[in-house]
Amino acid sequence: xxxxxxxxxxxxxxxxxxxxxxxxxxxxxxxxxxxxxxxxxxxxxxxxxxxxxxxxxxxxxxxxxxxxxxxxxxxxxxxxxxxxxxxxxxxxxxxxxxxxxxxxxxxxxxxxxxxxxxxxxxxxxxxxxxxxxxxxxxxxxxxxxxxxxxxxxxxxxxxxxxxxxxxxxxxxxxxxxxxxxxxxxxxxxxxxxxxxxxxxxxxxxxxxxxxxxxxxxxxxxxxxxxxxxxxxxxxxxxxxxxxxxxxxxxxxxxxxxxxxxxxxxxxxxxxxxxxxxxxxxxxxxxxxxxxxxxxxxxxxxxxxxxxxxxxxxxxxxxxxxxxxxxxxxxxxxxxxxxxxxxxxxxxxxxxxxxxxxxxxxxxxxxxxxxxxxxxxxxxxxxxxxxxxxxxxxxxxxxxxxxxxxxxxxxxx
Amino acid sequence: xxxxxxxxxxxxxxxxxxxxxxxxxxxxxxxxxxxxxxxxxxxxxxxxxxxxxxxxxxxxxxxxxxxxxxxxxxxxxxxxxxxxxxxxxxxxxxxxxxxxxxxxxxxxxxxxxxxxxxxxxxxxxxxxxxxxxxxxxxxxxxxxxxxxxxxxxxxxxxxxxxxxxxxxxxxxxxxxxxxxxxxxxxxxxxxxxxxxxxxxxxxxxxxxxxxxxxxxxxxxxxxxxxxxxxxxxxxxxxxxxxxxxxxxxxxxxxxxxxxxxxxxxxxxxxxxxxxxxxxxxxxxxxxxxxxxxxxxxxxxxxxxxxxxxxxxxxxxxxxxxxxxxxxxxxxxxxxxxxxxxxxxxxxxxxxxxxxxxxxxxxxxxxxxxxxxxxxxxxxxxxxxxxxxxxxxxxxxxxxxxxxxxxxxxxxx
Numbered sequence: 001x002x003x004x005x006x007x008x009x010x011x012x013x014x015x016x017x018x019x020x021x022x023x024x025x026x027x028x029x030x031x032x033x034x035x036x037x038x039x040x041x042x043x044x045x046x047x048x049x050x051x052x053x054x055x056x057x058x059x060x061x062x063x064x065x066x067x068x069x070x071x072x073x074x075x076x077x078x079x080x081x082x083x084x085x086x087x088x089x090x091x092x093x094x095x096x097x098x099x100x101x102x103x104x105x106x107x108x109x110x111x112x113x114x115x116x117x118x119x120x121x122x123x124x125x126x127x128x129x130x131x132x133x134x135x136x137x138x139x140x141x142x143x144x145x146x147x148x149x150x151x152x153x154x155x156x157x158x159x160x161x162x163x164x165x166x167x168x169x170x171x172x173x174x175x176x177x178x179x180x181x182x183x184x185x186x187x188x189x190x191x192x193x194x195x196x197x198x199x200x201x202x203x204x205x206x207x208x209x210x211x212x213x214x215x216x217x218x219x220x221x222x223x224x225x226x227x228x229x230x231x232x233x234x235x236x237x238x239x240x241x242x243x244x245x246x247x248x249x250x251x252x253x254x255x256x257x258x259x260x261x262x263x264x265x266x267x268x269x270x271x272x273x274x275x276x277x278x279x280x281x282x283x284x285x286x287x288x289x290x291x292x293x294x295x296x297x298x299x300x301x302x303x304x305x306x307x308x309x310x311x312x313x314x315x316x317x318x319x320x321x322x323x324x325x326x327x328x329x330x331x332x333x334x335x336x337x338x339x340x341x342x343x344x345x346x347x348x349x350x351x352x353x354x355x356x357x358x359x360x361x362x363x364x365x366x367x368x369x370x371x372x373x374x375x376x377x378x379x380x381x382x383x384x385x386x387x388x389x390x391x392x393x394x395x396x397x398x399x400x401x402x403x404x405x406x407x408x409x410x411x412x
Numbered sequence: 413x414x415x416x417x418x419x420x421x422x423x424x425x426x427x428x429x430x431x432x433x434x435x436x437x438x439x440x441x442x443x444x445x446x447x448x449x450x451x452x453x454x455x456x457x458x459x460x461x462x463x464x465x466x467x468x469x470x471x472x473x474x475x476x477x478x479x480x481x482x483x484x485x486x487x488x489x490x491x492x493x494x495x496x497x498x499x500x501x502x503x504x505x506x507x508x509x510x511x512x513x514x515x516x517x518x519x520x521x522x523x524x525x526x527x528x529x530x531x532x533x534x535x536x537x538x539x540x541x542x543x544x545x546x547x548x549x550x551x552x553x554x555x556x557x558x559x560x561x562x563x564x565x566x567x568x569x570x571x572x573x574x575x576x577x578x579x580x581x582x583x584x585x586x587x588x589x590x591x592x593x594x595x596x597x598x599x600x601x602x603x604x605x606x607x608x609x610x611x612x613x614x615x616x617x618x619x620x621x622x623x624x625x626x627x628x629x630x631x632x633x634x635x636x637x638x639x640x641x642x643x644x645x646x647x648x649x650x651x652x653x654x655x656x657x658x659x660x661x662x663x664x665x666x667x668x669x670x671x672x673x674x675x676x677x678x679x680x681x682x683x684x685x686x687x688x689x690x691x692x693x694x695x696x697x698x699x700x701x702x703x704x705x706x707x708x709x710x711x712x713x714x715x716x717x718x719x720x721x722x723x724x725x726x727x728x729x730x731x732x733x734x735x736x737x738x739x740x741x742x743x744x745x746x747x748x749x750x751x752x753x754x755x756x757x758x759x760x761x762x763x764x765x766x767x768x769x770x771x772x773x774x775x776x777x778x779x780x781x782x783x784x785x786x787x788x789x790x791x792x793x794x795x796x797x798x799x800x801x802x803x804x805x806x807x808x809x810x811x812x813x814x815x816x817x818x819x820x821x822x823x824x
Contacts, residue, residue, distance in 0.1 A: 012581045041586050072580035160809055165711040168484035168812055169424045174453050179707070201806055202814035202821050270682055291706045295591070299577040303714055305808065385808035394613055396717065396797035397572055400580055402614035409614050 002032060002101035002129075004323065007039035007046065008137075009107035009114075010079070012072035013151025014158075014301040015312035016137045017401075019106050020075065021068035022316020023135070024054050032324055033102065040405050041076035042107075043114070046094055052405055059410045066411045067401050068313055069391030071301035074404040081110045088121035095130055102131050102323035106316070108138040108149075109355065112331055116351040119329030134331035134351055135319035137312075139298045141190035144357045145349030146333035150312035153384035154304040155297045156194030159183060160385060162293065163198035163206060163236060170234040177287040178225055178235045178280055181206070182273030184297055186242035189213050189361040191297070194381055195238035196373040207235045207372075212242035213361050214370045216251055221276065222283055224371050229286055241292075243272055251275065302398050306387025311344075318346050342383035414444060414513035414541075416735065419451035419458065420549075421519035421526075422491070424484035425563025426570075426713040427724035428549045429813075431518050432487065433480035434728020435547070436466050444736055445514065452817050453488035454519075455526070458503055463510065464817055471822045478823045479813050480725055481803030483713035486816040493522045500533035507542055514543050514735035518728070520550040520561075521767065524743055528763040531741030546743035546763055547731035549724075551710045554600035556769045557761030558745035562724035565796035566716040567709045568606035571595060572797060574705065575610035575618060575648060582646040589699040590637055590647045590692055593618070594685030596709055598654035601625050601773040603709070606793055607650035608785040619647045619784075624654035625773050626782045628663055633688065634695055636783050641698055653704075655684055663687065714810050718799025723756075730758050754795035 004027045008016055020038075027036040036054040039045035052075075058064060067074060082088065095103060103118070105111045115134040122130050136143050141152035163181065170179055183192045189211020199205035207228045210216060216239075228235045243251045255275040270278075273290035280288040311334060318332035330348040337343040365377035392399040392411060401408045416439045420428055432450075439448040448466040451457035464487075470476060479486060494500065507515060515530070517523045527546040534542055548555050553564035575593065582591055595604045601623020611617035619640045622628055628651075640647045655663045667687040682690075685702035692700040723746060730744035742760040749755040777789035804811040804823060813820045 008584075012584050044586060070580065071577050073584040076586065077584045078586065157808060161714050162708055162712075164810060164812065165483050165713060166707055168482065168713075168814075169707050169711040172420075172424050172485040172489045174456060174488065174490065197809070200809045201811050203809075203812070270686070274682070289706070291708065292704065294701070294703045295578055295581050296574055296703065296708070299581040300574075301577060301580075302573050307808075382807070387808060388802070388805055390800070390802060393800055395794070396569060396719075396799060397609070397612045398576060399613050400576065400615070402580075403583075 001034045001099040003035040003037055003099050004033045004102040004104065004320065005037045005039055005051065005095070005100045006104045006106065007042045008073040008075045009042040009077055009105065009111040010137065011139070011298065012077065013137055013139050013298055014071045014154035014304045015151040015308050016106055017070045017072070017074050018068040018309045018312040019135050019137060019150055019316035021064050022313040023104050023320045024058065025064055026317045026320035028054065030324060037098070037100070038075045042078040043080040043082060044078045045076070046091055049094060049098070051098065057404065060412055062411045063401070066392060066399060067404070068309060069301060069389065070400040071299035074401050076405065082114050082117060085121060088117055091118060092121065092127060092130065101129055104133055104135060104319045104323055106135040106137050109143060112143070112351040113355040115331065116329060116355050122328065131323045131326050131328045133319050133322045133327060135315050136331055136333065139191060140185050140188045142188035142359045143354055144359045145331060145354050147336040147344065148334060148384060150308060150315055151298070152190060153308035154300070155191055156197060156381060157305040157385035158297050158300040158303050159191065159194050159293065160197035160200070161303055163195055163238070164203045166291070167198065167203050167234070167236060170236070174233065175287055176229050176233040177289070178229065178237060180237045180239060180273045180277050180288065180290040182239055182241050182271055182290065182292040184293065185212060185240050187212065187358060189240050192238055192240040193361055193365060193373045193377055196378050197381055197385060206238040207232060208237040209372050210239045210243055211361050211366060212240035212244065214366060215246040216243035217246070218251070218255070218279065222279065225280055226284055239272055239276065241272055255279065302390055304389040305385045306389040307384055309389040314346055322348055413446045413511040415447040415449055415511050416445045416514040416516065416732065417449045417451055417463065417507070417512045418516045418518065419454045420485040420487045421454040421489055421517065421523040422549065423551070423710065424489065425549055425551050425710055426483045426566035426716045427563040427720050428518055429482045429486050430480040430721045430724040431547050431549060431562055431728035433476050434725040435516050435732045436470065437476055438729045438732035440466065442736060449510070449512070450487045454490040455492040455494060456490045457488070458506055461506060461510070469816065472824055474823045475813070478804060478811060479816070480721060481713060481801065482812040483711040486813050488817065494526050494529060497533060500530055503530060504533065504539060504542065513541055516545055516547060516731045516735055518547040518549050520555060524555070524763040524766040527743065528741060528767050534740065543735045543738050543740045545731050545734045545739060547727050548743055548745065551603060552597050552600045553602035554771045555766055556771045557743060557766050559748040559756065560746060560796060562720060562727055563710070564602060565720035566712070567603055568609060568793060569717040569797035570709050570712040570715050571603065571606050571705065572609035572612070573715055575607055575650070576615045578703070579610065579615050579646070579648060582648070586645065587699055588641050588645040589701070590641065590649060592649045592651060592685045592689050592700065592702040594651055594653050594683055594702065594704040596705065597624060597652050599624065599770060601652050604650055604652040605773055605777060605785045605789055608790050609793055609797060618650040619644060620649040621784050622651045622655055623773050623778060624652035624656065626778060627658040628655035629658070630663070630667070630691065634691065637692055638696055651684055651688065653684055667691065714802055716801040717797045718801040719796055721801040726758055734760055
């Protein structure tokens with residue numbers, strides 16, 4: 001018997017279930033695979049041998065569609081990072097026990113590290129008949145080897161749409177005001193950069209954008225805002241949650257460092273956007289509001305990018321086919337072809353070149369003043385958010401696979 | 413010459429432009445009205461005689477559709493409240509100068525007060541030929557005389573959709589966690605109550621819901637959360653931004669009252685959700701996150717309720733027809749018929765009975781423990797969010813009327 005096991009790891013996205021749907025679809029269609037299994041909560045589920053059998057769980061083809069439009073990780077996730085040969089051996093022994101010939105791991109950097117370690121372990125000890133492959137995922141878009149990462153584009157589309165709606169809101173008033181929007185990404189500014197997409201369709205977009213790649217100067221920020229308010233009465237500012245000062249300290253920490261509450265505890269509960277808004281109010285006396293997009297940006301499947309969902313699914317199909325082809329240690333990836341227009345091909349990239357690397361926003365994607373995004377970056381981002389993938393609705397609300405593990409209501 | 417003037421006031425919503433579209437459509441279709449004018453920034457624009465002529469501004473019928481799907485107030489808004497006969501006289505004189513026979517004011521309580529004062533003024537001084545009418549609007553849903561208010565249902569749909577997506581996100585993890593979602597409405601808990609709608613389609617919805625109508629006890633809240641976490645590892649809590657303690661002090665203020673920053677200033681920059689999250693972390697030691705839906709909930713036209721957009725537009729058409737019929741001092745309104753099913757009719761309600769009144773969430777819509785919403789309330793809310801009205805998209809982003817006043821890109 002040759003079974004395929006798939007698992008999802010890391011933080012949820014709007015597209016990771018589309019990749020899972022792709023893996024399941026390809027696996028169930030293949031005559032070389034007997035059973036298609038899912039590990040509940042990733043490594044935790046493998047350790048506990050907590051598997052679900054998709055041949056029994058998925059009721060019909062439309063439910064695979066439903067899965068592809070459900071945000072977050074339907075199999076559940078975990079943050080466990082495996083390390084060393086002993087831990088590899090434990091997992092491989094469980095694979096052998098359950099006749100798992102193919103393991104597909106969907107996730108970010110840590111998950112690709114797991115794929116790498118398991119495949120190296122099998123090579124080193126001549127373990128045959130087990131192929132371990134990866135499929136990328138992260139809203140942060142910071143994995144090397146793939147032009148962009150599943151989940152990123154849907155988050156970017158949510159951010160751009162939301163910024164345009166905020167722009168409509170604040171432009172209705174005559175009183176000058178500033179809105180600071182805090183965007184996810186502690187170590188990579190790709191999502192913050194995607195705020196530039198809000199320029200489309202007649203909207204002006206954020207006047208100022210600060211990704212986390214450059215040191216953030218509070219003084220320069222206040223100067224930038226003051227100058228922006230002079231020519232526009234509704235200034236939108238996008239900042240990365242990960243902006244740091246020139247000593248590498250998060251701005252939220254450096255500004256709040258002296259604050260204590262009534263009990264003498266640290267009052268350090270506000271994010272970067274909030275502390276900057278307080279500074280704008282105090283130093284410039286302008287009406288200001290901070291908005292943190294928080295979890296909403298990574299699970300807003302109701303405004304997912306069609307490009308993202310379609311591509312993410314295809315990366316899942318590719319990963320299953322890579323497993324069948326014995327491409328152990330490889331991650332499925334998207335390559336963008338040079339030239340005008342959006343041309344891509346799907347291929348593989350070795351996880352050895354993915355692990356412990358971070359693809360930061362290139363310096364040339366940030367303007368020279370460090371407070372906005374260049375046309376080159378805009379052109380890179382723009383095709384990724386094309387097309388609407390709003391999923392299924394019933395009685396006014398989206399329909400999701402609410403509990404893939406214990407049972408869900410079928411779409412049909 | 414008999415002209416119609418329309419204006420929008422108060423905070424933006426996803427549906428107020430649908431009402432404006434209804435007024436424009438009916439006015440332009442009427443042979444009794446010569447010119448259809450809009451006041452830029454409401455009372456401010458009337459004072460400055462800053463009017464736009466829709467016969468020249470609106471290029472084609474599809475642009476009226478585009479307007480109906482654009483969030484916020486396309487004419488701009490203001491927060492000016494008129495008071496006294498002298499201010500009424502100023503406005504009426506401007507109406508006379510511009511041959512305005514019909515004035516339609518779209519807004520909330522303050523705007524209906526303006527409609528009331530202007531109509532009373534005209535009656536008292538026997539000013540003939542000027543009819544002043546209102547059309548309701550508020551995401552807070554707290555106007556009397558209408559079963560519900562335009563803009564509320566779209567905000568409710570956004571809240572329910574977002575809560576379901578948050579539920580998918582947090583349920584992917586095994587570590588117990590609490591998410592506190594802070595919802596708009598300082599004086600009325602209708603929007604917070606609409607969090608109960610997230611129960612649909614297999615989702616469990618928030619375990620705890622605290623509208624602002626009842627005094628909020630931090631001790632009871634901590635007990636409720638502790639108990640909830642015992643039976644569920646992902647607890648979502650919805651709170652109103654307006655929750656107050658038993659002395660009527662906002663929770664955000666009462667909890668932060670002793671906090672000062674490094675410079676001795678008040679550190680009072682966090683909302684209710686954030687201070688409660690800090691308490692949960694400190695007192696219960698549970699992983700917790702607070703999310704403030706902020707402006708996003710009132711301008712998320714990309715997930716507007718079809719019922720809301722259709723009804724809001726109809727209320728605009730009604731308002732224009734009420735003006736033509738001489739129903740001065742009246743607000744267009746929705747009446748819900750008793751019995752099963754969602755049956756409504758559109759009519760008028762005197763603004764004299766709207767002003768200075770607030771329709772709070774009834775006690776019977778809140779459970780006896782004061783920490784959730786009843787089935788009766790759920791049944792009232794449920795039909796309001798039916799149907800998706802996602803508007804128009806181009807190159808992956810919504811298309812809005814970005815600048816109705818100075819020019820916009822036509823849809824066609």
